[in-house]
Amino acid sequence: MRKITFLVLSLTLLAAGTLFANGQQDKEKEIVLKWPSIWVGEDSKAGAVAELVDQFNADNAGKIRVEVEAQPDYDGYEQKIRTSIAAGIVPDIFTMKLNPTTKAYYESPLLMDFSKELNGGWGKDFNAGTVAQATVDGMVKSLPYEVAITPVWYNMDLFKKAGVSKYPQTYAEFLDAAAKLKAAGFIPTSQMTGGSNAWTSMLWYSHFLASFGGPDVYANPFGTDAYVKAAEVLLAMYSDGNTSIDAIGGDAGVSGGHYLAGESAMFINGPWYIGRVKSEAPAVYSATEVGPAPAAGNNKGAMVGFLQTNFAAAANADDPEKAAAAVKFIKWMTKSENVAKISAASGAMFAVKYDSSSITDELMGKFINASNDASFTIPHLEGVVTSDVITEFGQALGKMALGEATPEEFVEMLKKVQDQ
Amino acid sequence: MKALLNTLKWIILIFFLFVALYPLIWLLLASFKTNNLELQQNPFGFPEKWMFVNYYTAIVKAKLPALFIHSIIVAFSAVFVNLLVASMTSFVISREEFKGKNVLLTVLAAGILLPIISFMVPYFTIIQKMRLYDSLLALILVYSAINIPISVFLLTSFMDSIPRELEEAATIDGASFVQRFTKIIVPLSQTGLATAGTFCFIYSWNEFIMALLLTSSESSRTLQLGIRFFTSQFVTNYTAMYAAIVITIVPSIIVYFIFHNKIISGLTAGAVKG
Numbered sequence: 001m002r003k004i005t006f007l008v009l010s011l012t013l014l015a016a017g018t019l020f021a022n023g024q025q026d027k028e029k030e031i032v033l034k035w036p037s038i039w040v041g042e043d044s045k046a047g048a049v050a051e052l053v054d055q056f057n058a059d060n061a062g063k064i065r066v067e068v069e070a071q072p073d074y075d076g077y078e079q080k081i082r083t084s085i086a087a088g089i090v091p092d093i094f095t096m097k098l099n100p101t102t103k104a105y106y107e108s109p110l111l112m113d114f115s116k117e118l119n120g121g122w123g124k125d126f127n128a129g130t131v132a133q134a135t136v137d138g139m140v141k142s143l144p145y146e147v148a149i150t151p152v153w154y155n156m157d158l159f160k161k162a163g164v165s166k167y168p169q170t171y172a173e174f175l176d177a178a179a180k181l182k183a184a185g186f187i188p189t190s191q192m193t194g195g196s197n198a199w200t201s202m203l204w205y206s207h208f209l210a211s212f213g214g215p216d217v218y219a220n221p222f223g224t225d226a227y228v229k230a231a232e233v234l235l236a237m238y239s240d241g242n243t244s245i246d247a248i249g250g251d252a253g254v255s256g257g258h259y260l261a262g263e264s265a266m267f268i269n270g271p272w273y274i275g276r277v278k279s280e281a282p283a284v285y286s287a288t289e290v291g292p293a294p295a296a297g298n299n300k301g302a303m304v305g306f307l308q309t310n311f312a313a314a315a316n317a318d319d320p321e322k323a324a325a326a327v328k329f330i331k332w333m334t335k336s337e338n339v340a341k342i343s344a345a346s347g348a349m350f351a352v353k354y355d356s357s358s359i360t361d362e363l364m365g366k367f368i369n370a371s372n373d374a375s376f377t378i379p380h381l382e383g384v385v386t387s388d389v390i391t392e393f394g395q396a397l398g399k400m401a402l403g404e405a406t407p408e409e410f411v412e413m414l415k416k417v418q419d420q
Numbered sequence: 421m422k423a424l425l426n427t428l429k430w431i432i433l434i435f436f437l438f439v440a441l442y443p444l445i446w447l448l449l450a451s452f453k454t455n456n457l458e459l460q461q462n463p464f465g466f467p468e469k470w471m472f473v474n475y476y477t478a479i480v481k482a483k484l485p486a487l488f489i490h491s492i493i494v495a496f497s498a499v500f501v502n503l504l505v506a507s508m509t510s511f512v513i514s515r516e517e518f519k520g521k522n523v524l525l526t527v528l529a530a531g532i533l534l535p536i537i538s539f540m541v542p543y544f545t546i547i548q549k550m551r552l553y554d555s556l557l558a559l560i561l562v563y564s565a566i567n568i569p570i571s572v573f574l575l576t577s578f579m580d581s582i583p584r585e586l587e588e589a590a591t592i593d594g595a596s597f598v599q600r601f602t603k604i605i606v607p608l609s610q611t612g613l614a615t616a617g618t619f620c621f622i623y624s625w626n627e628f629i630m631a632l633l634l635t636s637s638e639s640s641r642t643l644q645l646g647i648r649f650f651t652s653q654f655v656t657n658y659t660a661m662y663a664a665i666v667i668t669i670v671p672s673i674i675v676y677f678i679f680h681n682k683i684i685s686g687l688t689a690g691a692v693k694g
Contacts, residue, residue: 034636041648042657070636071632072649079540079629079633080632083544089548253658
């Protein structure tokens with residue numbers, strides 16, 4: 001009996017090795033590009049992206065084939081890319097969020113520099129300034145693709161029920177509106193300290209930074225006046241019932257959930273959330289307007305916007321044909337009409353110039369207007385500090401919200417991590 | 421007084437039972453709820469309508485049956501390789517006398533304390549060099565290797581508790597080194613092997629980050645990866661994901677129930693050596 005068990009297990013092991021070791025088979029002639037992609041599964045862009053990949057493969061049959069490696073977990077995906085690059089192995093094509101941590105990838109000779117291709121005319125396809133944002137030391141090793149703004153979403157139905165006729169433009173108006181909303185049984189704002197970056201609250205904080213510090217706020221050192229004043233306002237958002245009790249420790253599901261349920265009146269997120277609100281809470285969708293956060297400082301009408309996802313590729317210096325194939329595919333993905341298709345299907349916004357008239361979604365139109373009406377735009381905090389500062393952000397915010405740290409101490413905690 | 425203490429004991433026990441079981445019960449109830457909104461508005465209550473369709477979605481969308489087979493192959497093979505290597509290692513460390521054996525055991529056991537994340541780059545590089553990337557064999561080798569420290573630690577403690585007289589008698593009867601291992605030590609170490617094997621199985625069954633790192637295609641996708649397909653960067657289909665999780669934790673619970681007596685005795689073996 002034991003011998004049979006041993007034999008069965010040995011055969012199973014052998015079969016696992018032989019049957020499934022399929023990732024390394026190289027095919028001659030055809031260039032195969034591996035693309036570990038996060039735009040799979042439940043992602044709103046998954047369907048449109050899959051169609052475009054299929055079409056590209058059909059158009060280039062026998063010459064180039066793009067194989068999508070589905071990566072459903074975003075944090076895990078980032079970890080995988082970091083590990084791959086650290087191990088000296090870069091995926092043929094991949095996407096990344098450009099921030100101070102990932103800017104280190106630019107130092108790797110393993111990544112393709114798109115600057116020559118962009119200077120050859122391709123650069124004109126992109127919106128002004130986006131390529132510059134992705135340029136480091138004259139190199140463009142990640143191509144701007146998906147962009148986003150993250151305005152405040154506000155539910156006008158709740159405002160009206162609370163007796164507030166218009167969205168607050170200033171902090172004083174906000175406090176007045178919040179008092180009325182609370183009296184009517186609504187939660188004024190959705191907040192969260194949890195998740196890997198306290199996303200919603202980090203965005204609120206970024207809006208207040210813009211309001212206090214202006215367009216150049218991030219040029220000022222961490223810990224200066226604007227950072228503390230913005231922290232004071234953020235603390236006020238967590239005080240006196242201005243947010244839900246589960247905001248401390250809550251994740252994106254909590255902050256978004258209250259807004260979807262028509263319980264909270266104000267919430268911050270990007271355009272990718274439109275589809276979900278539309279399908280899960282149509283009444284909230286209809287009542288939603290978007291705009292800048294109430295001006296707490298002297299700068300009004302500021303918006304938080306950023307490069308959300310950039311394309312990158314392996315340099316493939318020893319295989320110019322493969323490098324050219326990767327460029328061809330990325331050019332295909334950045335073609336105006338293809339970008340319009342993804343945008344129309346998902347509600348996402350892009351750094352590429354495209355005709356947005358095909359976008360019929362009402363809320364998406366409000367996003368585009370909010371972007372156009374912004375007095376200026378700054379990136380969110382996560383885009384300008386290292387990932388360890390953002391990890392600390394949620395922890396420090398939790399402490400501040402619980403009364404264990406003052407706004408000054410909150411900023412000091414972030415500064416300490418950044419200085420380290 | 422005795423009755424009061426007895427009642428108090430039961431209250432405390434029931435409280436801890438509730439604390440232990442509540443997350444599982446919550447998960448089970450959540451997996452039958454209608455949508456994310458109901459989860460938010462009624463997180464602790466019974467579903468308004470029992471949505472068995474969530475289980476259908478989980479099975480069809482995440483292709484759970486195929487992933488189940490992959491996970492079973494990986495988990496059982498990893499357990500087999502792990503126990504094979506760890507039992508031989510433990511046998512030598514426990515039963516043979518040689519210089520530096522305590523140092524060897526300490527170095528091996530120290531592996532228990534190392535965070536998995538520190539192995540990511542080396543494992544990724546090794547698996548790529550071996551051209552095993554995107555294969556179940558990669559996961560089998562890595563999972564069995566990661567669990568070697570804990571298995572050696574457990575098995576060495578267990579083998580230390582087996583009387584040496586048994587081996588000496590076998591030696592007198594002509595048993596070779598290999599026979600002492602296969603005929604005496606392994607049969608007497610079944611409890612220890614079950615304990616180490618169960619730990620290895622549960623780890624291999626639940627592991628996610630190495631599976632994400634070392635595989636890419638559907639042909640080598642495990643259950644834990646499949647579950648993540650209910651999430652995206654900004655949106656999660658929680659109810660279907662919970663249904664998938666309920667399905668996937670069943671084997672871990674079954675394995676634990678089958679072996680839990682052996683696990684407890686395996687863990688306590690060697691604790692009171694005479």
